[in-house]
Amino acid sequence: xxxxxxxxxxxxxxxxxxxxxxxxxxxxxxxxxxxxxxxxxxxxxxxxxxxxxxxxxxxxxxxxxxxxxxxxxxxxxxxxxxxxxxxxxxxxxxxxxxxxxxxxxxxxxxxxxxxxxxxxxxxxxxxxxxxxxxxxxxxxxxxxxxxxxxxxxxxxxxxxxxxxxxxxxxxxxxxxxxxxxxxxxxxxxxxxxxxxxxxxxxxxxxxxxxxxxxxxxxxxxxxxxxxxxxxxxxxxxxxxxxxxxxxxxxxxxxxxxxxxxxxxxxxxxxxxxxxxxxxxxxxxxxxxxxxxxxxxxxxxxxxxxxxxxxxxxxxxxxxxxxxxxxxxxxxxxxxxxxxxxxxxxxxxxxxxxxxxxxxxxxxxxxxx
Numbered sequence: 001x002x003x004x005x006x007x008x009x010x011x012x013x014x015x016x017x018x019x020x021x022x023x024x025x026x027x028x029x030x031x032x033x034x035x036x037x038x039x040x041x042x043x044x045x046x047x048x049x050x051x052x053x054x055x056x057x058x059x060x061x062x063x064x065x066x067x068x069x070x071x072x073x074x075x076x077x078x079x080x081x082x083x084x085x086x087x088x089x090x091x092x093x094x095x096x097x098x099x100x101x102x103x104x105x106x107x108x109x110x111x112x113x114x115x116x117x118x119x120x121x122x123x124x125x126x127x128x129x130x131x132x133x134x135x136x137x138x139x140x141x142x143x144x145x146x147x148x149x150x151x152x153x154x155x156x157x158x159x160x161x162x163x164x165x166x167x168x169x170x171x172x173x174x175x176x177x178x179x180x181x182x183x184x185x186x187x188x189x190x191x192x193x194x195x196x197x198x199x200x201x202x203x204x205x206x207x208x209x210x211x212x213x214x215x216x217x218x219x220x221x222x223x224x225x226x227x228x229x230x231x232x233x234x235x236x237x238x239x240x241x242x243x244x245x246x247x248x249x250x251x252x253x254x255x256x257x258x259x260x261x262x263x264x265x266x267x268x269x270x271x272x273x274x275x276x277x278x279x280x281x282x283x284x285x286x287x288x289x290x291x292x293x294x295x296x297x298x299x300x301x302x303x304x305x306x307x308x309x310x311x312x313x314x315x316x317x318x319x320x321x322x323x324x325x326x327x328x329x330x331x332x333x334x335x336x337x338x339x340x341x342x343x344x345x346x347x348x349x350x351x352x353x354x355x356x357x358x359x360x361x362x363x364x365x366x367x368x
Contacts, residue, residue: 021232022078023139030116031074031123031137038120045113049121050189052182058129059175062183065168066125067135067242068220072161073119074137075227079157080112082142083150093146111197118190135242139235148205155201156366158194159211159336160226163218165191167351171220207368211335214283219355221245222338222362250341250360253321258367259329262339263294266320266360270341277324278354279365280338284331286348291324291341328367339363 024030028037042048058066086094087105096104127134144150169187172180199209225247253263264277272291279287297319322341327333340354340361348354 021139021141022082023235024074024078024137026077026081026116030077031119033116033120041113041116044109045117046110049117050186052185054128055176055181055183056179057176058125061175062172062180063126063129064243065171065220066122066129068164068224068244069122069168070119070126070135071239071242072164072223072227073115073122074135075140075230076115076157076161077112077119078137078140079142079150079154080108080115083144083147083154084108084112086150087147094150096147107200114193121186133241136237138237138239139232140230141232142230151201151204152366155198155205156336156364158198158201159216159366160218160223160364162191162194162198163216163336163338163351164220164223165194166215166217167219170217202368205368211368212282212332216281216336216338217351218280218338218362219351221247221355221358222340222351225249226362226364247340247355247358247362248360250339250363252339252363252365256326256328256365256367258326260326261323262326262365264291264322264324264339264341264363266322266341268318268320268360269296270320270322270360272322274344275341275359276344277322278340278342278348278357279327279333280340280351280354280362281331281333282335284333286351286354287327287331288342288348289324289327291322293320293322295321297321326365333365334367337365337367339365 025032028034028040030037033041083094084105087096087101087108123134142150142153144153165187169184169191172183172187176183195215198211202211203209221244224242224244228246229249248268251265253265256262270291270293272293275291276288277291279289281287326337338351338354338361340358340363342348342354342357343359346353346357348357
């Protein structure tokens with residue numbers, strides 16, 4: 001099979017090229033497929049839904065977690081559906097060598113079907129515990145222009161989702177105690193499946209299949225905020241039903257390959273005397289580093305990733321460039337690192353602590 005390689009740098013605002021907008025439904029009716037369509041889905045995905053008894057109860061916080069899962073999975077289904085179409089139609093930049101095309105397409109079709117099942121399962125839980133309500137998908141624009149950038153992006157959002165599922169498991173156990181057993185059982189299975197995907201995406205880029213011994217944990221606010229970058233503004237019918245914060249965005253100016261300074265672009269003003277840059281990676285306590293301001297300018301110059309971030313992050317017509325040291329050498333920070341500007345003062349032990357103190361973020365770093 002052909003080996004694809006793309007370096008770790010992606011999602012830098014000045015270089016983004018987007019695929020066209022994608023909206024639902026799919027030909028099989030998803031997000032509300034028929035029973036016959038579901039039967040076909042099981043075959044393509046390689047398995048069925050769980051038939052374990054439902055959790056005896058949900059609290060509001062756990063319901064928010066499952067709404068966010070559905071919201072996240074809709075984005076993934078949209079992305080893989082569009083990627084499969086681009087490869088199938090031999091769109092420029094998505095042409096694969098003949099000997100690898102069939103295997104790649106069949107693998108992606110399996111993943112896409114599995115993501116449909118993840119989304120349907122999450123939304124089904126929402127419907128059950130809200131007496132019929134559900135989350136509806138948005139219209140999406142993805143920062144990819146060819147197969148290699150698409151696979152790099154897929155690795156990044158999969159790593160982010162793995163981190164989110166870790167956090168959701170923690171919250172669910174904390175909130176529901178023993179009543180969370182069946183929920184955790186299914187979440188752990190989904191988390192493992194996402195890990196298999198990330199390993200394949202890494203292999204396609206010439207990276208080691210597994211990034212680090214303990215994967216980075218994200219948070220709900222981080223994930224929800226980051227996902228806004230790929231949504232067409234105003235296209236989400238009921239996103240307000242997910243009661244999570246949308247944090248002001250933060251961007252990397254250029255890719256990060258290892259130790260050294262990292263330049264961040266902030267759509268607003270910052271104060272190095274009362275704020276710091278926090279790096280969340282693996283099982284480490286977050287690293288909190290000072291920063292220096294190098295430039296302040298008007299908004300523009302390709303900073304905003306799409307209209308959604310332009311609308312959310314450019315209200316003050318200011319872009320601040322800051323520089324901080326990326327503490328890679330002393331920590332060996334492979335895989336996903338979440339970066340945020342935080343207020344000084346709170347003790348930061350977990351990713352939740354960082355999210356609670358965040359003023360801008362997250363930016364994402366991927367080091368092979």
